[in-house]
Amino acid sequence: MNLKNRLTTMVIAGGILTAGASTPVYLDPKAPIEDRVEDALKRMTMEEKVAMCHAQSKFSSPGVPRLGIPEIWMSDGPHGVRAEISWNSWAYADWTNDSITAFPALTALAATWNPELAGVYGKAIGEEARYREKDVLLGPGVNIYRTPLNGRNFEYMGEDPYLAGEMVVPYVKELQKNGVAACVKHFALNNQEQWRGTVDVDLSDRALYEIYLPAFKKAVEDGGAWSIMGAYNKIWGQHCCHNERLLQDILRGEWDFDGVVITDWGGAHDTKEAALNGLDIEMGSYTNGLTSESAFGYDDYYLARPYREMLEKGEVPMSTLDAKARNILRLIFRTAMNTDKPFGSICSPEHYAAAKAIGDESVVLLKNNGILPLSPDFKGTILVVGDNAVRRLTDGGGSSELKPKDYVSPLSALQAVYGDRVKYAPGYSCGRTLYEAEDIVPAEVQDSLRNEAVEMAKDADVVIYIGGLNKNSWQDCESTDRREYELPFGQNELISELLKVNKNVIISNISGNAYAMPWVKDVPAILHTSYLGTMGGATMADVISGKVNPSGKLPYSIPVKIEDCGANSFGAEAYPGIESGDVDVVAIPGSVIEGGKNPKETYKEDILVGYRWHDTKKIPALFPFGHGLSYTEFEYGKPVVSGNTISENGKITVEVPVTNKGGREGSEIVELYISDLKSSLPRPVKELKGFSKIKLAPGETGTVKFEITPDALKYFDDKSHSWVVEPGKFKAHVGSSSTDIRHSILFDYK
Structure with a gap:
């Protein structure tokens, strides 16, 4: 058998070779992408086109093996490339070569107010995604910080559309120079986790265009984003992942988007709407997108066999399929078949330096009476209190969970600066990292830990308190919103008790959200830090010791109380919504993510989000948007x-x-x-x-x-x-x- 007969197809230098004819036909990999797309499209069968429109595993979608067109591999990771997930299970694959650099959360990036650092961030994370052979990185997120109770705010870039827009563009541009697509998410109005799969949002066009769309528009028009992820929620009665107005009228019509629309995992709900309204790739259907499994196969997806059958019956036009396949091919040629993409790298000194630089510029000094900086030559005793001083804050949080190769904790970094002058007491316990569950710590355990810390504080010259939120459910975590504006696990009581025995308490809490500070007048210094990843402890120690002069500013307002926030001032109708009627879409019965009986929500604060609300309604924030002190x-x-x-x-x-x-x-x-x-x-x-x-x-x-x-x-x-x-x-x-x-x-x- 000669070579021509043995080969059906092969890939030559990123182009397509067909060997079915007497003379092979090559498509020049240097030809314009649109020419290559059209050439490939006319070679494909209907079945091959449909197959490209839905998942083949938890994080990949098919190519066309017959034509040598590779599959698309995706990864979670707005602030790090997630550890490898199994092919058809939400369990981790337990690879030993998928550890990465954990970069600061995007709310930390926003707090730098430095677009140049956003470019550094995108370049570094793109190199790590390229090394891991990912074609699409599922991020960055630019949903607007509407309420401090949103469990996913730490993944976004704050409350102001201008700030978010300026920061997202360099991130997207530098990321995509690696031949890795940014998948900007979640389009749009995914501003809460409670009932995220069913809540139906109603808002004015002014609020939509002035507040919630500008950062997405910048990412598309100025950043040139190659993909967009649809949101779980509904807008005006239609799910975002196949919302005609969002995807057809605005994204493709007004913004001329030529990339791929990908569902959030489990975000598709209707074959005809998905076919007609601009969705390209369907992922994670019939699961909750994070933990639950499904008895359905990939060919049961809305854009799989049901779509194929509708096409065959003429119930939806074939042009919808060609449009989807065209977009997907364009993405493949930009990423998986991009012969000009550079080599990747992972956990390099340059990436650690980038993570450290971003973290250094993100720390916000809210208050200081002169106690900071605390010189490395300080001779007194230092008591560090708080679970976040030792907890690995890359664990938990849902899809943002990371597997860092290295992790510098605040306690270890402070001990490196101040030596054996540093003592530690946990002060409280928040249990293990759990998802959609809680590990309730007995009151007697909390009392014992609090009493121990207070006793040790009596003999300390300075107390550095490192608490805040973490990535457990009902805190800063995907799938659940926070239950309250207060700090959890009795931290306010602990801080108050510490202040009774020692006035030199430095607060250095870690959080992706605002929170109540009833002790604010009594503490001499407050640092506000987001999740800083691999180098976070080093950043915190350097800011406290004065090696780094803090320069971050708040990307969101910190209200005095939750009712001072516009979204939380109108009652349940404005947040989290009001349930009515029968259960709407419950893909996973009993799931925390879905749930809700047809919940509807109206953005009654309209365009007055964040500081716009505080200024216009004359309700002073505890710490205003843009606030940040220096040494x-x-x-x-x-x-x-x-x-x-x-x-x-x-x-x-x-x-x-x-x-x-x-x-x-x-x-x-x-x-x-x-x-x-x-x-x-x-x-x-x-x-x-x-x-x-x-x-x-x-x-x-x-x-x-x-x-x-x-x-x-x-x-x-x-x-x-x-x-x-x-x-x-x-x-x-x-x-x-x-x-x-x-x-x-x-x-x-x-």
């Missing part, structure tokens, strides 16, 4: 403005001199907000429209420059379905937070 001080000079009028195609520039008035190097984030002084429609008091991070040596003055264009002045008019700017007077505010405004500038739009 040095910055003075803002008088802004220099290029003019006082903006025309339709014009702009004005604002230059702000900033001087480091302290005795050490530090970085300041200068924030620009815009106010519309008179508008036809209600608007927030002000909105973030620019920011810049500047590093200055002691005594050094630098200049931050902003450009204000008409785009910064616009609001979305839902009646005309367009972005509008009206002639009139505006103010530009330059400040160090949303409430710490240093200068305001009046100008006109004509």
Whole structure:
């Protein structure tokens, strides 16, 4: 048998070779992708096209073996490439070569307010995904922080659409330079975990376009994202993973998205809607997407045999299949068959340095009476209290769980700095890491741990408290929302007891969310830290000791109490929704993820999310959006403005001199907000429209420059379905937070 007859197909340098003819036909791998897509498409059978539209395993979808087109491999991981999952089970595969770098959570990245670091992040995590031979990384997440009770806020980039949009673009661009697709999630309005698979969200077009869509739009139009993940929830009665308005009208129609729409795992619910409304790849159906199994096979998926049968009967047009296959082929040529993609790497010194740099710039100093920094030469005794000082916070949390090769705990890092002057007491116990369950710790155990810590605190010169939330269910965890705004496990009582015997208590809590601080006036210093991954302990020790000067700022407001948050101020109708009627879609009976009897939710706070609510309703936050202190001080000079009028195609520039008035190097984030002084429609008091991070040596003055264009002045008019700017007077505010405004500038739009 000659070679031609023995071969059916083979891949040559990323192109397609067909050997069924007397002369093989090669498709040049350097040919334009669209030419290659169309060539491959016309060679495929209907069955091959349908097969590409649904999973073949927990984290892969088929290629076309007959044509040498490879399958697509995906991995969870907005902040690290997840450990390998078994082919057809949610159990870990227990490989010994899948340990990775755990990068800081995305809420930490947002707290850096540094787009350059977002690019560093995307490059490094892309290299790790490439090394692990992943084609699609399921992240980053840009859902808006609407309520502090959302268990998944730590995976997102805060409450402001402008900040999230500026941070997501470099992440996506640098990630995809590795030939790995970003899968930006969860599109859209996945702003809670309770009833996430069934809740039906209703909101105004203004809120949708001004608050919840801009970061996705930036990721698509400016970042060039190659894939989007649909959300579990419904909007206006239709599930997001096959929502006609979201996927067809907005994503593909208004934004010209040419990538692949992938379901969240188990997010598909209807074959015809999936066929007609722009879904491309269906993953994880008939499971809860995380832990539950299914008796159904992959050919039972909505876009599998049922779709094939509808096509054969003419119930849906064949053009829908070609559109899906075309998008999927384009993704494969960009990733799995991309011959120009670089080699990957994993757990490299460069990746650890990137994780450390991101963590260093993310820590937010909320309060300091001078007790920080605590010099490495401090001679007193230090008591570290809190479970998070030793807990590996890459465990748990649902799909964000990671398997880091190395993990530096805060306690070990502090001991490396201060030596045997450091003692440790847990203070409380939160039990084991559990998913959709709780490990209840007996009260007598908690009492004993609290009493031990309080006794030890009496003899300490300084107490460093490292508690907060963790990745257990009903905390910062996928599938469950938090039950309360307070810290869990009796931590507020523990902190109060510690303060009774020792006034030198430094709070350095770890959390992806805001939380109540009833002891805020009594503690001398508070650090706010998100989940920082592999190098997190080293970052915390370096900030506490002063080796690193904190420069992070809050990407979300911290309300005094939960009722001060807009989404939580209207009762159950606005969060988490109101149940009515029969059970709607319960793919997994009794599942925490699904559940709910046809819950409906109205975003009654509308466009007033986060600081927009606090400012407009005059409800002060405990710590405002954009707040963050330093170990040095910055003075803002008088802004220099290029003019006082903006025309339709014009702009004005604002230059702000900033001087480091302290005795050490530090970085300041200068924030620009815009106010519309008179508008036809209600608007927030002000909105973030620019920011810049500047590093200055002691005594050094630098200049931050902003450009204000008409785009910064616009609001979305839902009646005309367009972005509008009206002639009139505006103010530009330059400040160090949303409430710490240093200068305001009046100008006109004509």
